[in-house]
Amino acid sequence: MAISNEDIFKLVNILPEETKQSAYDYLKFLTISHPRPDWDEIEQMEPDAIPLSKEEAWQLKNRDEFVSWEDAMHELDLPPDIKP
Template sequence: MVARKEDLYKLIDHLNEGDQKTAYDFLRYLIDRSENNKGWDEINKLEPDSEPLSNDELRQLKASTEFVSGEDAKREFGLQIDLP
């Protein structure tokens, strides 16, 4: 379904001020997400690098307290989005 811009404007006009901020933030997120995905297509075409991990990167990988999986963060913070 394609929404007409005029219909979106009317819906936004009916929102209270606090919800307008939420609508703005969500629209900004949608725009940023679509713009950022274009870059990932280019990145996915690149050959993987062969540079070894630094000592710092190895330490971070081994430390269980410094890493939170997307699923754990989603559950802990009650997030409604899918995290990579």
């Protein structure tokens, strides 16, 4: 499924301010040249000096929790008409 840049820009434009750093970090990670490190390799990397945000700390504590598309949309306060 191809996602247009316009769809991505729409999501970025409506992100709550407190989630923009996480979104930026993830998008930056996705641009790393292949092969990207897998989760086991990431876990072995040295941590950076930037402290975790409240959201990141929560994510680490809840790493096994599945979040549905609908729950994620609600949590981020995004409009429900955006499709996965």
